[in-house]
Amino acid sequence: MNKNKFTELYHNRIVPIGKNPVNFMKAESAGHNISAINPLCGDKFQLALNFQNNKALDCSFYGFGCILSKASTSILLKEIEGKSVDQIHSLCKNFLDGLKNPTKHEQSNSDIDLLLSLIPLDGRIDCIKLSWENLYEYLSTTIVH
Amino acid sequence: MQNRFPIFKKHPALVYLDNAATTQRPDLVIESLDNFNRSENANSHRGIYSLSNKATQQFENSRTSTAKFLNTDKENIAFTTGTTESINFVANGFLKSRLKDDENVVSTILEHHSNFVPWQMCCQQVGAEFRLIDSDAQQPLNASLVINSLDSKTRMIAIQHISNTLGTVNEISEIIEAARSRNIPILIDAAQSAALYQLDVNELDCDFLVFSAHKAFGPFGVGILYAHDRVKDDIQPTNYGGGMVKEVSTKETSFKSFPYSLDAGTSNVAGIIGWSSAIKFLNALDKDSERKKIKTLTDYTITEFSKINDLEVIGNPQAGIISFTVKDIHPHDIATELNEDNIAVRAGMHCTQPLMDRLKLNGTTRVSFSIYNTKEDVDKLLGSLQTAIKFLR
Numbered sequence: 228m229n230k231n232k233f234t235e236l237y238h239n240r241i242v243p244i245g246k247n248p249v250n251f252m253k254a255e256s257a258g259h260n261i262s263a264i265n266p267l268c269g270d271k272f273q274l275a276l277n278f279q280n281n282k283a284l285d286c287s288f289y290g291f292g293c294i295l296s297k298a299s300t301s302i303l304l305k306e307i308e309g310k311s312v313d314q315i316h317s318l319c320k321n322f323l324d325g326l327k328n329p330t331k332h333e334q335s336n337s338d339i340d341l342l343l344s345l346i347p348l349d350g351r352i353d354c355i356k357l358s359w360e361n362l363y364e365y366l367s368t369t370i371v372h
Numbered sequence: 373m374q375n376r377f378p379i380f381k382k383h384p385a386l387v388y389l390d391n392a393a394t395t396q397r398p399d400l401v402i403e404s405l406d407n408f409n410r411s412e413n414a415n416s417h418r419g420i421y422s423l424s425n426k427a428t429q430q431f432e433n434s435r436t437s438t439a440k441f442l443n444t445d446k447e448n449i450a451f452t453t454g455t456t457e458s459i460n461f462v463a464n465g466f467l468k469s470r471l472k473d474d475e476n477v478v479s480t481i482l483e484h485h486s487n488f489v490p491w492q493m494c495c496q497q498v499g500a501e502f503r504l505i506d507s508d509a510q511q512p513l514n515a516s517l518v519i520n521s522l523d524s525k526t527r528m529i530a531i532q533h534i535s536n537t538l539g540t541v542n543e544i545s546e547i548i549e550a551a552r553s554r555n556i557p558i559l560i561d562a563a564q565s566a567a568l569y570q571l572d573v574n575e576l577d578c579d580f581l582v583f584s585a586h587k588a589f590g591p592f593g594v595g596i597l598y599a600h601d602r603v604k605d606d607i608q609p610t611n612y613g614g615g616m617v618k619e620v621s622t623k624e625t626s627f628k629s630f631p632y633s634l635d636a637g638t639s640n641v642a643g644i645i646g647w648s649s650a651i652k653f654l655n656a657l658d659k660d661s662e663r664k665k666i667k668t669l670t671d672y673t674i675t676e677f678s679k680i681n682d683l684e685v686i687g688n689p690q691a692g693i694i695s696f697t698v699k700d701i702h703p704h705d706i707a708t709e710l711n712e713d714n715i716a717v718r719a720g721m722h723c724t725q726p727l728m729d730r731l732k733l734n735g736t737t738r739v740s741f742s743i744y745n746t747k748e749d750v751d752k753l754l755g756s757l758q759t760a761i762k763f764l765r
Contacts (some may be wrong), residue, residue: 233712238763268720269735276582291734293702294764324518349711354704 228347236344239296245294248301250287257287259369263300263361265353270296272358274304281311290319293354295345300358303337312370318365373744376653378402380744387715387749392536392693392722392740396588397650404649405591408642416641417615427641434648435631441651442598443572451644452595455563456486458582459530461634462559463595465492465607466580467528473499475525480505480513481730482535482542485723487561491530500527509538509687509731515546526556537722537738538686539670539693541565548578557603563587564693566596567742568659569667582755590650591643595636604630611636620656625698635740662743666692669741673750680758686736693740695722695736701764703737709760715753 228236240262254275261274276283285310286304307315325343342355374380377396379388388396408430414423416431432446439446452458471477477491477718481504503526505518518531529551534541544560550582551558559580562571566583573581579602585594599607609616613636618626627633670692677683682699689695698706703719710717718738721728728735739753 230712237708242764264727266721269733270702271734291702293704295704295708331649350710351704 228345230347231312232344233348236341237348240341241298241345242294244301245298248288248297249305250285251289251297251301252287253289254287259339259365261365262290263290263358265296265357268293268353270354270357272296272300274300274358274362276307276362278312282309283307283311283315284309288358292357295348295351295354296357299342302342303358303362306339312366314362316366316370319359319366322359323356323363327351374491377744383496383714385714387713387745387752389739389741389745389749389753390716390718391742391745392587393718394592394730395567395589395742396744397591398589398653400653401590401646401649405642405646406646413642415638416445417635421684427645430645430648431639431641434644437648437651438596441654442596443574444598447631448573448598448600448604449567450597450599452582452597452634453593453640454584454586454595455484455561455564455582456490456595458580458597459487459559459561460490460597461607461610462580462582462599462622463494464610465634466557466603468494468498469608470606471495471500471527472500475527476501476503476523477528477530478503478505478518478521478526479530480507480518480532481726482507482509482513482538482540482724483530483532483726484561484563485725486563487530487532487559488726491528504726506730507727509540509727511688512540512690513542515543515550517532518547518552522550522556522582526554529556529558531558531560532561532564533569534691534693535687535692535724536564537695537727537736538697539689539691539740541686541690544578545576548576551579552577563646564691567654568657568663570659573598573600585643585647585650588650589653591640593640594643594647597631599630607633609633609636609667613637617640621665652680657743663691665743666741666745669745669747669750670694672747673753676750676754680754680761682761684732686731693738694740695738697733697736698761701761705764706737706757709763710753710756713752713756715756717753 257275259276263272270292272288274288276286288300376398379396414427416427435446435449438449492502505635546727557579562583567588579600586592615635684697686695707719720735
């Protein structure tokens with residue numbers, strides 16, 4: 228990633244989100260608690276999801292992580308608000324597919340596109356996908372069959 | 373010194389401070405690899421033709437050079453794919469069949485996962501105790517703690533020479549002496565010391581010593597397993613294939629003796645030959661002087677780090693490896709910012725998760741020096757680091 232892109236995408240857009248992530252708080256109780264852990268770098272988040280009438284609401288996360296993993300999780304939580312389990316499952320799948328094969332991703336959302344545009348950032352793809360991957364796996368194994 | 377390393381011609385602004393992960397390759401190693409691949413490529417130990425014969429000769433010459441490098445005989449040197457495979461050969465081919473459920477293996481909380489997980493798995497599979505010596509990271513490993521933990525049921529000791537996370541140099545001689553007096557086999561993980569420390573296995577008298585070529589200016593994919601005469605024929609093969617057999621019938625197979633018993637399948641011939649050029653490079657170095665230079669850089673870095681608010685150096689680094697944390701800033705975020713200034717450092721757990729848990733750390737940023745690093749490199753690091761901290765706050 229060249230210097231200008233780094234400044235524009237990472238410094239100017241991701242770092243502010245990562246410094247002040249949405250719903251970054253310890254949940255007292257939640258319908259679904261999902262651990263997102265990367266043992267290689269030490270990131271450990273706890274995602275707390277609640278559903279009412281099959282719509283996600285009051286979702287939050289807490290824990291230790293880098294600016295990028297925090298920003299990515301913050302964007303994820305903002306995206307899933309009001310969506311059904313199936314919609315969230317598809318959203319995560321499409322995003323993870325987009326990370327694997329960015330050319331096939333249909334551009335639809337500026338924050339998600341922002342994350343996908345950071346694929347060339349050296350060594351940080353695991354930070355981007357940490358919470359998305361763990362939420363997808365959780366939904367795949369416990370709710371969506 | 374940088375002019376011996378072509379990577380710095382290609383990347384003149386590069387400040388490479390990840391030498392504990394891998395060192396850069398000097399010109400003669402690259403030329404050796406290139407020459408073999410361009411002009412001498414053939415499989416060793418197989419063909420009845422000149423190219424293959426030459427490959428075999430060079431391969432075996434590399435074994436002889438490695439033996440001299442460690443002051444031993446070529447019959448005691450096996451080539452593997454790296455430190456990890458070397459340790460796995462000892463854990464699974466030597467220890468497992470002799471370890472009983474009421475016995476123990478002694479290691480430390482400081483170890484790299486490659487000198488931790490193979491023993492842990494071995495103990496779990498047998499039901500034996502994996503006995504870990506604690507460390508608070510402030511000082512090198514306390515040898516008497518290790519020695520006092522040995523008992524009549526200890527069947528193996530596995531200890532690193534230099535911590536890849538803390539940069540502390542452990543007193544292995546004392547531990548080896550205690551192991552020998554109790555007739556307990558001991559493995560030394562020399563991954564971080566093979567490049568610049570004189571490793572005389574004859575004098576050390578350890579049973580096994582392992583390291584990777586790529587952390588000592590050699591190529592990737594080449595590991596060294598030294599085994600003493602008293603244990604080498606007790607390492608049973610754990611991989612089976614073509615090159616290591618003596619005789620194969622439909623009913624049974626017999627194997628060659630060590631070190632050839634471990635050569636199942638085709639070896640990394642080019643890499644092993646390239647490693648012999650790295651030995652030439654290493655033998656031409658004044659290691660005492662290079663270590664002193666690196667110690668000076670280490671001390672300077674620590675002194676300057678102490679002037680940065682909220683920066684904490686972990687432990688008491690001695691050997692050119694410094695792990696640090698900055699309050700409320702993730703190591704990855706620091707590494708990304710430094711990368712923008714062409715400074716390569718490592719961030720994370722450094723494959724020492726038990727140690728990180730022990731120290732209640734979620735990871736560190738690590739800088740590690742080698743012979744081509746300079747005070748200017750450290751000054752660039754310090755400048756970039758302070759800018760990064762300011763931005764990330």
